[in-house]
């Protein structure tokens with residue numbers, strides 16, 4: 001995988017995006033089976049989910065059941081899918097990471113949470129005018145543009 005990533009990062013991100021998507025389908029199927037009562041052990045109110053899961057997701061007491069846990073896990077997989085499909089959509093050498101970029105408008109943008117979630121990932125042209133912060137030789141420069149081919153230095157930050 002490491003060598004594959006060196007050869008084609010976009011292909012690797014796309015591949016991982018599809019793997020994550022399969023995980024989303026798998027957890028959706030499990031959730032449905034729990035709801036249908038086909039997994040009685042996991043539907044049993046006495047069934048205790050692992051403490052490590054409670055700690056990791058900070059699950060409140062009323063949601064410490066397998067159905068809720070599967071919703072938490074599926075949400076994580078959905079985010080992994082979005083991130084990898086987005087990175088698979090971008091030019092690996094030119095495009096900034098849109099999940100850590102800052103934006104000057106109020107339009108929906110990629111976030112680190114499930115807010116503004118896009119299952120197929122974000123396309124660069126739909127990312128309106130991000131401000132790119134790039135560190136070059138110890139100098140942090142801000143670039144502003146509607147596309148990566150339009151990167152124009154606006155100012156140099158301290």
Ligand SMILES: [Fe+2]
Pocket residue numbers: 020023076077080
């Ligand atoms: Fe994942």
